């Protein structure tokens with residue numbers, strides 16, 4: 001088969017696309033934490049292909065955010081700073097990003113996998129007729145061999161994300177540019193701030209178009225933040241379906257399991273001064289158990305479709321360790337797993353494995369910690 005039967009760019013055209021772009025978000029004049037993580041993700045790739053990280057931002061009064069982007073690792077900032085772009089509206093933002101890409105031709109364009117990134121990235125990818133891999137947890141640069149045309153595409157972005165069942169997939173879009181990917185918050189650490197670090201600031205001046213004002217914002221209201229701060233906890237104690245039965249197979253009220261976890265959390269907070277939160281698996285939350293109504297809610301979910309956490313200590317109680325759960329907690333520094341089943345996949349990643357009944361073990365841990373120093 002010839003190269004011409006497949007859509008995509010020629011090797012010569014591909015080589016014209018340079019730099020790793022990251023779309024960063026500004027809130028109250030400052031870059032958000034996931035934006036700083038995204039700059040670090042871009043840095044990892046840019047260093048491998050020896051190109052620049054370009055932070056892309058759209059909004060109004062961006063001076064401080066531009067400065068911050070340099071200090072956190074961007075080599076250049078491409079920004080559109082206009083009063084009519086103060087609030088996010090998908091149509092003008094999409095149009096401006098597409099115009100920027102057409103003018104500057106980036107190798108890759110990364111977005112945060114949050115509400116805004118999930119709205120914006122597919123629109124941009126669709127208009128540019130390129131690929132999009134969503135919800136990645138890591139990125140690499142690899143050579144990709146495309147069998148039908150026997151072509152090796154050098155330095156292709158490998159986009160790494162959980163797939164069905166137990167698989168982790170690598171996705172490549174070797175024949176299209178830019179390679180667009182969204183990255184789940186919590187998978188990269190922001191780079192250390194370097195005060196005074198500077199780079200090239202490129203102001204992009206878009207002209208407003210009629211289509212930009214089809215949607216208008218009448219009023220904005222800030223949604224109060226959930227008091228459950230899993231991402232900043234030092235200890236996360238997570239519960240799975242294992243709280244429904246004890247080691248003898250007798251049904252237990254899930255409320256009992258939750259209250260034991262809360263007791264442990266209280267000791268760690270009050271006696272050891274730690275920030276502790278209770279997490280849960282999707283299976284436990286989706287079971288919609290009456291006893292846990294209003295307590296074990298969606299904002300406690302850890303995993304692929306929940307939060308990504310990386311605490312000092314992650315305690316997994318009655319959790320099997322499905323890949324969709326693991327991707328949300330695998331970066332925890334110390335993983336303690338309590339599970340009856342010695343073959344449970346959670347033990348593959350646990351630093352401390354307790355192969356026993358949580359209803360036996362938890363009271364002992366609580367007693368130990370509340371007793372001696």
Ligand SMILES: Cc1cc2nc3c(=O)[nH]c(=O)nc-3n(C[C@H](O)[C@H](O)[C@H](O)COP(=O)(O)OP(=O)(O)OC[C@H]3O[C@@H](n4cnc5c(N)ncnc54)[C@H](O)[C@@H]3O)c2cc1C
Pocket residue numbers: 165239240241242243244245246247280281282283284301302303304305306307317318319320321322323324325328338339340341344356357358359
């Ligand atoms: C697209 C998609 C997205 C998903 N997103 C997420 C996500 O974000 N987060 C998430 O968590 N899941 C997610 N899932 C679901 C995931 O695949 C698993 O089904 C889920 O994580 C399993 O939850 P669990 O470990 O609580 O339950 P189970 O897999 O049923 O495991 C229960 C464990 O408890 C142990 N156990 C039983 N009794 C005791 C006891 N008394 N003491 C100690 N151990 C005991 C058992 O041995 C077992 O290993 C997703 C699935 C899909 C398809």
